[in-house]
Amino acid sequence: MKLITAIIKPHKLDSVREALAEKGVVGMTVTEVKGYGRQKGHAELYRGAEYQIHFVPKVQLQIGVDDNVCDEIVELIQSTACSNAIGDGKIFVSPIEHVVRIRTGETGETAL
Amino acid sequence: MKLITAIIKPHKLDSVREALAEKGVVGMTVTEVKGYGRQKGHAELYRGAEYQIHFVPKVQLQIGVDDNVCDEIVELIQSTACSNAIGDGKIFVSPIEHVVRIRTGETGETAL
Amino acid sequence: MKLITAIIKPHKLDSVREALAEKGVVGMTVTEVKGYGRQKGHAELYRGAEYQIHFVPKVQLQIGVDDNVCDEIVELIQSTACSNAIGDGKIFVSPIEHVVRIRTGETGETAL
């Protein structure tokens, strides 16, 4: 099993969620994060002083998936989250060794 | 070493923390996340419009553990966080290759 | 490729970001988390009742890096984030199998 971690622009969250739901992905966990990358922050003002905000709000999705659908899902996220503008984000795929569904104690792929 | 990532219901956090502390787990990192899964969100109102909230507040625990206690801890989390109700959450276990304690520079298991 | 996950004290974020930027690390993702560890929380008051806050605010950095610079970056984070005080945090390194830059669809190291 794999854990897909995708960092996307916040306003893309709804379309990605819908696209994934259509593909049958029924679970994911979302975290609000801040990103630092090629897309720079912006200057802000405060009582006459200008200062730099380095981080940009992003949303991070974590999705545990079965090995054989992983690539397909990564692609779907990429295409849905892409706006061709800088700061669109990244997708990381890493291995998971073990999964448990807390409610039932089920493990492995059926637990996803 | 393993990284245990557990997504649980927020009101279970205290019992899980206590149960783990009793077992000698002295460290963990907690993030507020939102979950999407079998447990659906709920409808909300706003000035006469109803709309759907798709995400449910959850809490994510990350715990770096030694290989040989991993299973035991996963089981403890599962049994403590379980309320037999939908939306109880998941536990993912993934490999860690390297750990450093920032304060001392120690690495490996002693750093946990 | 590796994913470096560093949990540090919030006020160290700026120095770590600057140190990494100097070394050419152009991307990272930051999450506000709460930590539980050797550094205990503190007692708070509320209308005449004292109670224990078990978690301490921390910041979590996630940085996807190329294998060959990983150690160097871990070391840099460790030395910059270290204040020799309890609660300085941890660094975990875990494997990544696949990376995608959403904007371009690039994969692998060039996507970082």
Added chain:
Amino acid sequence: MVSDLSYALDTFYFLVSGALVMWMAAGFAMLEAGLVRAKNTAEILTKNVVLFALSCVMFLLMGYSIMYPGENTGWIPNFGFGIGAENTAEAALSGAEDAPYYSMRSDFFFQVVFVATAMSIVSGAVAERMKLWTFLAFVIPMTAVIYPVQGYWHWGGGPLKELGFSDFAGSGVVHMCGAAAALAAVLQLGARKGKYNKNGSANAIPGCNLPLATLGTFILWMGWFGFNGGSELKVSDVGEANAVAQVFVNTNMAACGGAIAALLMSRAYFKKADLTMVLNGVLAGLVAITADPLSPSAEASVLIGAVGGALVFVSILMVDKFKVDDPVGAISVHGVVGIWGLIAVTFNNSEATLSAQLIGIAAIFGFVFVASSLVWFILDKTMGLRVSEEDEYDGVDISECGLEAYPEFSKR
């Protein structure tokens, strides 16, 4: 003698005072919204707006006429409806001894905002777990009958008046009355989930927005100048003007005394300046002086307020020991300190007697507690008092109001 101008001035003074008391509704709303958790905020705001609206309507329809029947008929007042006719200019300017000297409508306006104050006190105590609709159902008998009946006993010229009971602006009639209904509610309702541990110890459940709670306290403080200041009922000659000024000064100084006492207690016990205790201290000072803000000197008022502030500190700790879960401290602030205020009247006001005060306290507290217990009991059996455990856990905002108070800000 009543002239066009003195009538106008007294009426205007009443209306300004009434507007200040109305403003206290905002104070209670902010105070309570600041002291509950984020997930219960929208519901308590809704409650505070609607209880004000309902109280005004019920008091218009029935309450006012019950409370001011115009004659002493013993413990049971005449029941009636409406608010009667306005004074004619002839009557006002007749030169008669008992000529009306302010507008009847201004009197109603001033009185009606008091009722809402009493109801607001209940609202805070039952926060975070009571069903909204049940609470609103309670507002109706409380403001149409229960409050007016005991109000008649003293202010309406009823038996407590006759007995010499003395409560200038309502430490008893308004504050203790609200607290008695609140206590009746809390005893039947039970504590919030997670408030008390199995071993009997209490957990703190911190309010989510202390700036709001502080704002609410300042609003109440300001509104209290109308509450007490207007209760002199007349400003239009030198003696009355001096009296109103004394009331303003004493009201303010008692609040100051309460704040300082609560701060010092907090420092002595915890070595910290517990803001929530200081806010309760301010309110305690205000409640304490309300029973007689005219007789004491400014210095004595500081002391009366300070005792109130110290008392509220102790009372809040005690109430928790008895597992009476009162999220905003309303029972201590308005009930315990209200009693203190009524007793303190006897120190400065030579016309007041301890026995009359105690009888009044017993009568008001007893009647309101019993009558509201009965109403709560009936409501429990019909509508139910308490939201489901799951709704309580998710917050009553979603279950009762269908929305969130702070939808964009993440919560712990």
Added chain:
Amino acid sequence: MVSDLSYALDTFYFLVSGALVMWMAAGFAMLEAGLVRAKNTAEILTKNVVLFALSCVMFLLMGYSIMYPGENTGWIPNFGFGIGAENTAEAALSGAEDAPYYSMRSDFFFQVVFVATAMSIVSGAVAERMKLWTFLAFVIPMTAVIYPVQGYWHWGGGPLKELGFSDFAGSGVVHMCGAAAALAAVLQLGARKGKYNKNGSANAIPGCNLPLATLGTFILWMGWFGFNGGSELKVSDVGEANAVAQVFVNTNMAACGGAIAALLMSRAYFKKADLTMVLNGVLAGLVAITADPLSPSAEASVLIGAVGGALVFVSILMVDKFKVDDPVGAISVHGVVGIWGLIAVTFNNSEATLSAQLIGIAAIFGFVFVASSLVWFILDKTMGLRVSEEDEYDGVDISECGLEAYPEFSKR
């Protein structure tokens, strides 16, 4: 007869009323800040502070003299500048029938805060997408000319006055006027991104801070006692004092009626107590009674307010159907209910005729709508009405004000 004291009392009453109306500026600021998203909060706060300042300056320079030219010159008033000279003591105390009985400056103060109220209504409707500087540019012609001209028609003794149009405190002159300008703006401006789906359905865009919105509503409620109460213009004899008291009572009762009606509608439709609807119900009750808070009984005022509250519920749902995106509901609350208030005058005030009311509604609405459409059109062609899509997405706080309203709290 005017005496030193009656002059002083009427002036003081005017000033207190004016201070309460000024306070409504804070109410609008808080209401609107609570009902927008966090990312657009600083901009709407800036807008509310600056529109008040600009309105006052423009009304001082031109508006007041246009609105109160002192004679009826038909639909087009005399244009002039400044606020004229203060009354002399001689004139006031001359004993003449038409001797001035309050300070001219107090009149200006009372009037100037009304203008700002009308402008604040526009501010909410265009929230979250209009350019700040364009909005501020609109304030100038609106408060210097458009508002004063129609104000002159009725309150300045112009043709609507002559026709028998009756609008006591401004359901039409202030509230519907503001709503007409708001509607003109929204039609040219378009909806917020993401408000309407391709299939025509509307999305909810919840306001970020309901305690602020509730506070704003309470502030407006309190300020309205000045708004309506001061519009009696005189308090200094028995008849006038009774009238002012009646106005206070009716204003309050209408707000209560509005709240309760909106609550019941919300319960009937959604089984929930939608706080945002209750708040709109309060405001609707207040707007409804403003056209005549003197003639109805207190009970009738509850009903007038209740119809307003029910109407605003329906109107908000309808307005969304027409894809008119009004983030705070200003067009429904002030426009639709303002019209209701003007019509309701005829039920209780025998001097008002339906035809005169309808002519007045048509004249004010028509003129303000056309005139402001023109101004918005010109502004669109010159400065542009709307921020860029990206700025709208990131929030206008950053693009217009360069700062964030809640920089430390994380957002969804």
Added chain:
Amino acid sequence: MVSDLSYALDTFYFLVSGALVMWMAAGFAMLEAGLVRAKNTAEILTKNVVLFALSCVMFLLMGYSIMYPGENTGWIPNFGFGIGAENTAEAALSGAEDAPYYSMRSDFFFQVVFVATAMSIVSGAVAERMKLWTFLAFVIPMTAVIYPVQGYWHWGGGPLKELGFSDFAGSGVVHMCGAAAALAAVLQLGARKGKYNKNGSANAIPGCNLPLATLGTFILWMGWFGFNGGSELKVSDVGEANAVAQVFVNTNMAACGGAIAALLMSRAYFKKADLTMVLNGVLAGLVAITADPLSPSAEASVLIGAVGGALVFVSILMVDKFKVDDPVGAISVHGVVGIWGLIAVTFNNSEATLSAQLIGIAAIFGFVFVASSLVWFILDKTMGLRVSEEDEYDGVDISECGLEAYPEFSKR
């Protein structure tokens, strides 16, 4: 001549004004709570509540009698205690030229809330790093002695009065006085950690809650009508009523001028509408007009306020250059602009001379600065001024109050 009614009206006017000034305490609390970081919010709220309470008590015990000794004894006033006896009806109605025309208690009430205003100014400047208990210790000598002594010099009929120094409502006596004590504090206290970089440049430390800061500004704006309006001290004849009305209008117009000037400066420099600057502009306009809100025309008041607004913009940038770290801008708003206000008196008030104004400025500023420097120095050596670096980093809420202001909302 003083009649029952004029005495009543002037007293009531005083009390209403005093209640409005008391309300400014809430304004300062909200303003400051909005401009600090979330982690220092509970402490600043506590400070604002307690400083008000302490100021009132100290001014009651000593300050009032020092400030109004009833005779000119040169630079050193008589020291005394208490607030004296109330006027008798006989004295008031004696018909004597100097018969008291309002209640002594109403005068005390009005004065006491001014003291708290001066103290609140200090509170903001030392925010986020001073020990709470040290600050509270400073309140005692400041409000019992330092403020009253310089207050006596002018308002108490002392030497500055004799010299012809003119400060209607306290640009100097209240605002500059507070700013002088604040400057003395900040110089000894030092800047917040992280405010200035090694290379001397300043970092912005944004306030966490701009809606609160805006609310605070509106509260102060409203309260200022009491502050300036009440300082006319009498309303009960045509001339006085006109004067009070003029004061209301000018106070409002100056605030508007300040807001617009600050906005335009912000646009000129940054191309953005910096809300925090606009808020400071409002306050600057108000401070500027306070020294003489009676003599100028409404139009001139706009200008006086506008210069204040422009000045505060420049001053805030300058103060940062000198590494004087003033988190809320109190020294600029109340000090620099207070001086401007005192000088501006000479433009419109023919009785004021520049030399008298400058002497007054030097005397008040010099005395307060030196006296408070001394007190701060002693406090530094005994209790310590500053929290530990760690406590400052974690926020003074935890270390001083033991609680958090927003415990549920996560922070950056």
